[in-house]
Amino acid sequence: MPVSAIQPLPREFFARKPQRVSRDLLGKVLVRKLNGQRLTARIVEVEAYLGEADPAAHAAAGRTPRNSVLFGPPGHAYIYFIYGNHYCLNVSCEPEGRAGGVLFRALEPLSGIEEMAKARGVELHSAKDLVRLTSGPGRLCAAFCITRDADNNADLTSSKSTLWIGDDGFRSGKIAISPRIGITKAAEHPLRYFLPGNPFVSGPKFRAALDKQV
DNA sequence: ATATCGATTATCT
DNA sequence: GATAATCGATATG
Secondary structure (H helix, E strand, O other): OOOOOOOEEOOOHHHOOHHHHHHHHHOOOEEEEEEEEEEEEEEEEHHHHOOOOOOHHHHOOOOOOOHHHHOOOOOEEEEEEEOOOOOEEEEEEEOOOOOEEEEEEEEEEEEEEHHHHHHHHOOOOHHHHHHHHHHHHHHHHHHHHOOHHHEEEEEEOOOOOOOOEEOOOOOOOOEEEOOOOOOOOOOOOOOOEEOOOOOOOOOOOOOOOOOOOO
């Protein structure tokens, strides 16, 4: 077996609290099958959304047609359209019947970088251009051609899917935790998880963070 | 470096 | 009718 093999994560991985899934997703790989190519990128920043008890979560007001994936079986893609412009990707957590999810906020591209640039409609001239490919929830969806029509409710635990999450053996060192970005309700809770020092992490640099040994 | 603003639409009040 | 888990551009220190 080649060292570069990527193994899908089992469904049980996602059948836990979003906080636990968030920590453990850092360093894992998002895989996309697109036009016969494989795009891969490492997960370097995520946020936990806790379900009906979390005022900032889409599930806060109970089950609706839009957020029903969050209440379904774990390990599925919940994709929503925001600000009339952008898609955002989550993976459903908790056992079926209970809401919860993890928002993907930033990735570090590993392979298929030219395809990502094409999908974003940008050219790569500088290191900054590379960072902007997948740094931010809207950007990473554009780079991976993720849309609600095509990918909402996709099963992210099967390597047969066109979108899935795997483990390539990478083990992150320290992780950092901070408040979530871009929300107005329950804005103070430390539910954003990222790899400190990774240049692909979104938002202002050196945002208040509590480092933790993993 | 931070601040502010316009774009543009699904969803809910 | 208001809001939103954002981005890119522009303005200002």
